[in-house]
Amino acid sequence: MAESAAKRLKTSDGLGVKIGTHNGHFHADEALAVYMLRLLPAYAGSSLVRTRDPALLETCHTVVDVGGEYDAERHRYDHHQRTFTTTFPGRPTKLSSAGLVFLHFGRAIVAQRLDKPEGSDDVGLLWNKLYESFIEALDAHDNGISAYDPKKVEAAGLEKGFSDGGFTLGAMVGRLNPNWNDPTPSDPAEAQAAEDDKFITASTRIGEEFSRDLDYYAKAWLPARAIVQEAYQKRLQFDPEGRVMVLEGQAVPWKDHLYTLEEQEGTDKKVLYVLYPEKPVPEAKWRIQSVPVTKDSFQSRKALPELWRGARDAQLDEVSGIPGGVFVHASGFIGGNKTFDGAKAMAVKAVEF
Template sequence: MAETAAKRLKTSPVTIGTHNGHFHADEALAVYMLRLLPTYHSSQLVRTRDPALLQTCHTVVDVGGEYDASANRYDHHQRTFDTTFPNRPTKLSSAGLVYMHFGKAIIAQHLGVPEEAKEVDIIWGKIYESFIEALDAHDNGISAYDTKAIKAAGIEKKFSDGGFSLGAMVSRLNPNWNDPTPSDPVEAQKVEDEKFLVASTRMGEEFSRDLDYYTRSWLPARDIVHAAYAKRLEYDPKGRILVFDGQSVPWKDHLYTLEAEEGGEAQVLYVLYPEKPTPDAKWRIQCVPVSKDSFESRKPLPEAWRGFRDEKLDEVAGVIGGVFVHAAGFIGGNKTFDGAKAMTLKSLDL
């Protein structure tokens, strides 16, 4: 039987199986990720819950009650399933399973390097934490917060977020309960499959944007942030000022990681960078948030400066060349680097 299956694979396109009916973000993305790889590039898709049909598929995701990577079976609905991504706590969905096993190959292919390359491993972990893990949690009904603790604290949402998540987006792509359905079961399945492919493409577009960002922007910025971090004592004896000489890069993730690795008490409070990579560029002063997604700064620019511009800012700050300080105090600017540095040093003492 195994020989027959192997012979069939040589003469037929590889087939990916997943369940029919209501579709979700995890299997939509799982199918898309597989199809990025040469083995699956021209694969056929079978959406069914028929065990006999699934048995004929080369790879099965999100259905079948089996997780066995050696057999290309990636379901997570078994009662005994508790697999997580390395060093992460969230139970995997089919997206997480496919990414865990095939993500490095996808990243290496995108970068044009071997899977064993250090940068592949760095991005593999980063994309899981920033993108895939939220899908795993959504599909497994895991909240980002301790719901009991939130209730006990009396915290309530200030407004409805409207389901603005990738999982909710895919859910809305499913057929409505009262949409016309072809009477022919084959035609009805075809209509449903077409909607699934729209969802898979939408999920894939977001994944591909993330992959492109982390390989082409985030990763190259890493060395630049490391170099700036190593020079921070040149601007302040306590290392509270980070300066980018050429232009700003995505720095928050890298800065927080460096600080955590170093484990010191001193934190960077301000980041200085030119608005554009030219000698006459104005300079920005950006306050470091308490966390990546926080609107609260570790040390905002002084309250007395906020909301002022130009000559009036020069007057209240006592530094020539001021451009502005935002009313919320999280960012400001000066016409020159020396002016931005002087504003920052004054702010440290206020």
């Protein structure tokens, strides 16, 4: 079982193990794989060997991204074999060394952060969420898999409107490799040590991003789930068709949880607007936000009325017929009112436009 790898290591192998990976140009997947392993107590005192020499790799307890072997029993986690097809449960993307390490040790990492058993529902939820939100992009990048089918993009005649700088997680690590014309020590051992230092910098850099994601989902996203569940259950109080959801105490990360709740319920009565106070204080102004079609979409299920868009203050009061208006964004995805009653009135009127 994937989740038992860390348990076996902890109980039978002790501290001070040696991790092996390849030298030369480094990539995001093995940089993160090494970082994730070292989050666990059993690897906290580990040393690192970067080589392609099979004899040296054989001396390593755990080997990632090199060696041509995937065998969790022997702690070998390479993905470059022609026969390798392993994916994360329920996902289509072929794993890289980061995905392999997360597959086998991710539950232990999450359980350690939550201080809960590996088999708990919350650990399983975050294990899946972290893979989809962070690790899978690295697996795809290392395996040359595009987020969009290139043939379909070409057939649709789509072109980039501007350069995004190629700033992906993988590119971030790639930029930390030595430049082709950087000075290199003449002594091979010194040259390897200098390269290893850059790798450690890269491993720490991407690892910090992973840890930030882990902390966010553990400390903010997961606790928000119960709040969104309660608001979803109360939504019929504000609209008979459940099109308005109110977060009564304060704003929390709600999109993922709302989509999950709607999918679980199987309803075709989707929430169109979410209301929440700007701050968790009694006199706070309120926001009304249109639910996007997908989490990262700029398209709303139902944007606020065209007539309101771009209006502010007294002008918004006039065009909406609702006192206390603060603003409505020019795209109609969000607006504000001085009071909850005003924001609720905006939602009630907007659903009927």
